[in-house]
Amino acid sequence: MTFVCNTCGKKYKFQSGLSKHKKKHKVQKEISVTDLIINFKNQILAMEEVRVLREEEHESVLSKIAKSWTEEKKYIEELEEENFKLKEKIRKYES
Numbered sequence: 461m462t463f464v465c466n467t468c469g470k471k472y473k474f475q476s477g478l479s480k481h482k483k484k485h486k487v488q489k490e491i492s493v494t495d496l497i498i499n500f501k502n503q504i505l506a507m508e509e510v511r512v513l514r515e516e517e518h519e520s521v522l523s524k525i526a527k528s529w530t531e532e533k534k535y536i537e538e539l540e541e542e543n544f545k546l547k548e549k550i551r552k553y554e555s
């Protein structure tokens with residue numbers, strides 16, 4: 461009678477040989493689970509990196525908005541000043 465490993469199909473004459481061999485598969489399985497966890501962790505780290513990059517992108521977009529807002533504000537102030545001067549002129553003509 462032969463004992464066949466149902467994981468890889470390897471044949472053994474004795475039950476003890478097969479059970480010894482099966483332990484090897486168990487270790488391999490544990491290793492692959494560890495690999496899976498490491499792989500998963502790496503994926504999360506990669507995702508974190510992407511997220512950080514996205515945050516930096518947000519920062520640059522925000523700073524652009526802030527810059528254009530400052531320019532807009534300056535323009536509005538200039539217009540207000542001009543408006544004030546024009547109003548003064550009108551007042552002079554009225555009086």
Ligand SMILES: [Zn+2]
Pocket residue numbers: 465466467468469470481482485
């Ligand atoms: Zn096997």
